[in-house]
C-alpha cells in the first residue's frame with residue numbers, strides 16, 4: 001500500500017495509473033475508521049474491479065469545523081487506520097497535513113474556497129453555517145489531487161452527499177459520485193467516529209435517533225402525515241431521553257432537499273441530537 005503525503009505525490013501516482021487505463025475509486029475520510037468506512041472501501045473496490053485502484057484519504061479538515069466545535073479532540077488513530085486500509089486491500093492512502101492542504105492559511109496565504117449556495121443552507125448548514133464551505137473546499141481539493149473516476153460517500157451524511165454531487169456537476173469534475181448505505185450497530189445506532197465520545201448513559205439513549213426514524217417510517221407507511229405532527233412526535237421521543245437535546249428534525253425531498261409539508265413514502269427525514277457536547281446525526285428514507 002502506497003502512502004502519499006502531498007497532492008503532487010498522489011497526482012503523480014494517479015497519472016501513472018490513468019496512463020495504463022486503470023480506474024480509480026476514492027473514499028475520502030477523516031480517519032478513525034470503522035466498519036462503515038470499510039463498507040465504503042468495499043463499494044469503491046466493487047466499482048473499479050480488481051484491476052482498478054482504491055485510494056483512501058485520511059485528513060481531519062479544519063475548515064469544516066467552527067471554532068467552538070470538536071476539531072482538537074476529534075478522535076485519531078493513524079496506525080489502526082492504516083492497518084484497516086491494508087486489510088481492505090486499499091492501494092494508496094493520501095495523508096496530507098494542514099500545511100500541505102492550506103499553506104499559510106492563518107497568515108492569509110490561503111484564500112480560495114468553494115461554496116455551494118442552495119442545498120447546503122438548511123439542516124446541517126443551518127446549525128453549522130460554515131461547515132459545508134469547508135467540506136466542498138476540501139473535497140474539491142481532494143478530487144484534484146486523487147483524480148478519481150468514482151468517489152464513494154456514506155448515506156449517513158445525506159445532505160453532504162447531495163451538496164458534493166451538485167458541486168461535482170456544477171464544477172465539471174469528471175467523476176461519478178456514489179452513495180453507499182449507512183452502516184449501523186446491532187441496536188440501530190448509525191456508525192460514526194464520534195460515537196466514541198458517548199458515555200454509557202448517552203450511548204444507551206443514542207438509539208433514539210434510529211428509533212425516531214423507524215417510528216416515522218411506520219407512521220407514513222399507510223398515509224401522508226403533516227410534518228408538524230411528526231416533528232412533535234420526534235421532539236417528544238427525544239425529550240423523554242434525559243441525556244438528549246434535539247438540534248433539528250427535518251422532512252424533505254431526497255433530491256432537492258426542500259422541506260415537505262405533508263410527509264409520505266419517498267420523503268426523507270434527517271435529525272441531529274446533542275448528547276452533552278456530542279452531536280449525532282442520522283437520516284433515512286420513509
Ligand code: PAF
Nearest residue numbers: 028029030061135138157
Ligand atoms: O464525511 C467526512 O468524513 C468528511 O466530511 C469528508 C467528506 C472526508 C471531508 O472532510
